[in-house]
Amino acid sequence: MVKFLNTSATNYFLEELIKSAKDRLILISPFLRLNDRIKELLEDKNRLKIDVRVVYGKSELQPEEISWLTELFYLRTSFCKNLHAKCYLNEELCIITSLNLYEFSQVNNNEMGVLIQRSEDAELYQEAYEEAQRIIRISDEVRISVETIGKESESTAEADEQSTDKLTTSKLAQKIGIKTIDLIEQLTHAGYLEVRDGKNYITFKGKNAGGEFRMSPKYGPYFLWPESFRL
Template sequence: MAKFLNTSATNYYLEELIKNASDRLILISPYLKLNDRIKELLEDKNRLKIDVRIVYGKSELQPSEISWLNELSFVRTSFCKNLHAKCYLNENSCIITSLNLYEFSQVNNNEMGIHISRIDDCDMYRDTFEEAQRIIRISDEVRVTLEKIIIPNSKKETQELTGKQEKVTSSKLAKTLKLSTSELLDKLIKIGYVAEVDQKQVLTQKGVEMGGEAKTGRFGDYFIWPEDIII
């Protein structure tokens, strides 16, 4: 079940969450301001080629920090207007807290938070991940520069800057998850990404919000999904 965190526990679990990320890391915090420990941890994730996404509402980086950030090819940043949420996730757990990213490892403030395990609290983790994905979708992926923040003004430019992840068919996703295609579709129906209407499987709005797409090909209709979708 979810674990309550006080100030020191929040700092500890946040560091462990970043250190233990082996597939993905999402850091959502209103302020883009990084201390030395966070930089060290992000550099390590970059060396391991871990996909890191930072979402922020205001940048307080110094010129030297901007240069440093631009050297991390696996760290992507997104700007979200009116962002106030503080949420940190990897592929196994997440933390929802009052702690801003720039306050990490500091003890000046009294903070609280909760730690959620994907194994122990699967539904709560999924709901948190879906909301984090929604925040990412409504954000503008940006490249931070010394002069200004450059916001890509076209889909093509965004792909050039970030290397957009390709989506996979249900059969390929099922193979990755070591399921049969029918077992995967049963799970997708159970969690509400797909629905059966008039003996036909259709994509739901929830499925669309999670990145699913309905396609029509040579052999009929099919779905494609982000490779990192939470099932």
């Protein structure tokens, strides 16, 4: 039996859907700017190693979202052109709704939706699940790397360098006389960085050595290192 959801019920059951996910979680929303409560729930799913797929499509990720997403190993993000569907599923529940995963929508808008329970209508649930899978297949997975600073973003990095005594990874590589990619490999081998799901993360050792994670509002995440840093 399909259950009608008003605004408050949609928000309630969305949280319950995320919390109760035991195996998989699919979140499809054109706009993506998560509130603190949803982030907290997704961080818990990440700790439990639950596979989470997030598909968005109407705007570029905000810097704060990029910074947060880089920390979640089991969450994968995809971009789907012309996406307008809003659909949220775990292995037992499905919500089809007008509600975006967007802070403004969850607080200010009047929304409607329906809740489908697999135990009560397996056929309808399966149809929604298969369409969600199709949307995932036609989406482009977004690879978020914490080392994206290049020539086009050096002005941002230089501003950081001028405010500290530290260098970006690319500038440190230039000073040492090697390629940036080779320096990243050496930093990883030495334990200052680690790679998880294709993304570079600064380790506790890297932080103790004076390394810092930074976020450029325009160009995304990168690292700073002490000018005197030595491998």
